[in-house]
Amino acid sequence: MKKLLTSFLLICFAVGMSATGIYNVRDFGAKGDGQTLDSPAINAAIEAAVKDGGGQVLLPAGTYLSGSIRLKSNIDLHLSAGCTLLAAADKDFRGKDIPGGRLYDESEPFDFPEYQDGGHTYFHNSLIWADGEKNISITGHGMIDGKGLTHKDTESAGNLKGGSIGTGDKAIALKLCRQVTIRDITVYRGGHFGIIMTGCDLSTIDNVTIDTNRDGFDIDCCKYMTITNCRINTPRDDALVLKSSYALKKPVLCEHIAVSNCNITGYKCGSLLDGTYIPEPVNWVCGRFKLGTESNGGYRNISLTNCTFMYSSGLAFEEVDQGLMENIVVSNITMSHVHHYPIYITTGCRNRGPKEVAEADNEGNLSYREVTRMSSARDIQISNVIADDCDSLCSIIVTGMKDEPIRNVWLSNIRLYFKGGGAKELVSKDYREQGKNYPEPKFAGWTPAYGLYARHVEGLHVDDVTFRYERPDYRPAVVLDDVHGATLRNVDAPTESGVEQVVTFRSSDIRQ
16 A cells, blocks of 8 residues: 555656645756746646636745746646746747747737727736636746846837747736735836736735836726735836726726835845845936826725835826726825925826727617716825925826816825926916826926916815925916816915915915
């Protein structure tokens, strides 16, 4: 009997099976030497685990050179401490024999690539990807190094293959997955996006570190998700961004998302991980927490709390593609060295999406109707914010549209310290209407106020707000333009001699 049991265990080991539910990729031929392409062995381990009903696919310490890894249902991809999953570069494998003929999987076809960037449209050309799977996880204290990934948006309708043998675009790309957990890993140089999740429900991201040159997290059309205890360094793009693109071929809300206890920074790529913390020269945007710009469905029931920002842009809430933005709560935020603006809330009519939608009757016959709704925003509450060394280009900005104002915004217990230096004539500046423009304040230039500029708003409630500046600023602290139902209480904001503290235009009404 003992001989039979021993023989069975030896056979299991030889064929890579696991009696414990753990599938070590080395048992499937992975070398972990940083030279051998190990993705075929990793995918073989995943397939073996799937055949047995699921389990943990283990990458022990070592460096695993890899192309596309296809994550499947009921699989935990575990990167052990001391493990590096290294994205291979297609240029290093041209002319070589690759299993399957491709290093990274071919991008899937898509009907509407014009409604969002390629990074939001195509998923299969990534280092780790899953499409339509459930109960999946990526865990462990190992690292994903996207050295061989492109950080450019190279995918398009006419370039689906992304290169002769495949160009990797993103570190982790998950679409239409349920019950997702990503925990404890580090992502360095994550390609176009470090982690993109589109149409994923019931997900947890915890204790993840990302140090990359493009977006850190892109959470698109997802719901019921928590993001906690993460460190996100993105000196050249957005750190943590919620989106609502047309990638699912219909408008889908991004909703019920709770973010807490995260650090967002804009240091030079790699300097967060090595501890040198080198500030990067100001890019058009860096760091920041954002809703948008892709916003076909919109955002609802979003919470951000207990987060810190350093050498980054601040908070940006942008609804410009005919969706809605409502029930947004932000609290307990600290920022230092804020680029361009601390708080930005806007709606617009870029309307990057289909101008008509198809509807089917009971017999399946299609008809089309024009999309006539406007972007809208309401019930946004921001409190307990302290920010220092803020760029004086932009104040707090709250701008809606003339025919669809932003409704019900609360700003309370906020302390902002600006660099100053604004000119007096800016108060009468014809500040750009958002319209169809790309919603980025940098392109609109200096705001008419140094502290708060609001236009096309119904219900603006400001309480216990302090503004300060280092150099003399000759703009008023607050400018309200077409703002109705405004309440200003306990506003502590200095102005230079001869400059009004609060200036109103176009029949704005205010109670101080």
